[in-house]
Amino acid sequence: MPASPTPANIAEFSYSKLSHFELFRGLPFQSYNVGDPNPEICDLKVYQDYLVYCFIKQNIASGSRILEVGGGDSRILKFFAKDYECWNADKCEGLGNGPIKFTSPHYRIVYDYVGSFNQELPDRHFDFVFSISALEHTPEDANIRVNVLKDINRILKPGRPSFHCFDAILRKNGRSWVNGLIPYLYANASPLTRFVPLAEIDANPDTYAMSKQAYEASWKPITKDSYEDFGRAFSANVYWTAP
Known part of the structure; x- marks a missing residue:
């Protein structure tokens, strides 16, 4: 069984793997009210939820201030609201099939x-910033990439961690895809995760990518593409600490 994710071993969690699911059994947290997740049938977000849950429980002390970037009606923050000061930053415009505006009793929105450097998110306020299936929707614009990294580092306490799970796609014939924010972060944020070549991820038998059954149940009604045309969705995970 792999060790739980920590800053010391976070490179082992640079992308989604089948072996990670061994960590997700018998936990009090449930994503989408499902029991122990099954990689053959679960949505990619389930993997991402459990990975972030495990990281917070292992590494972020109770009472810490934590911020989720995007995610809307957060599954993670609902669970941690009693033990942490929880915040969410989301414009709630429905981007990427996300939610429209709402309120929550569990966290500040x-x-x-x-x-955007919104001062409602105070400088050097947070002990941990994370995102789940959100930042892959960042526009492919160089200035926006610069601002995203600067703003996250602005609101983090110095030396505190940031962990982000990006949806990414494996396709044949060199058509695999990641958002351009990922290589930008690896070039400028000094992550402790690894920027693994997509061909290596695709060839690894331990790689977890969402199955055809799961895709057709939850993503195809949105994308309208066949599984074969859309590709195999996996999670590219990026971890760094604020300067």
Whole structure:
């Protein structure tokens, strides 16, 4: 069984793997009210939820201030609201099939995107910033990438961690895809995760990518593409600490 994710071993969690699911059994947290997740049938977000849950429980002390970037009606923050000061930053415009505006009793919401330098998110306030299936929707714009990294580092306490799970796609014939924010972060944020070549991820038998059954149940009604045309969705995970 692999060790739980920590800053010391976070490179082992640079992308989604089948072996990670061994960590997700018998936990009090449930994503989408499902028991122990089955990689053959679960949505990619389930993997991402459990990975972030495990990281917070292992590494972030109770009472810490934690911020989720995007995610809307957060599954993670609902679970941690009693033990942490929880915040969410999401403009709630429905981007990427996300939610429209709402309120929550579990956490404070700032209706804006990270990268806007909104002062409702105070400087050096947070002990941990994370995102789940959100930042892959960042526009492919160099200035926006610069602002996203600067803003996250602005609101983190110095030396505190940031962990982000990006949806990414494996396709044949060199057509695999990741958002351009990922290589930008690896070039400028000094992550402790690894920027693994997509061909290596595709060839690894331990790689977890969402199955055809799971895709057709939850993503195809949105994308309208066949599984074969859309590709195999996996999670590219990026971890760094604020300067």
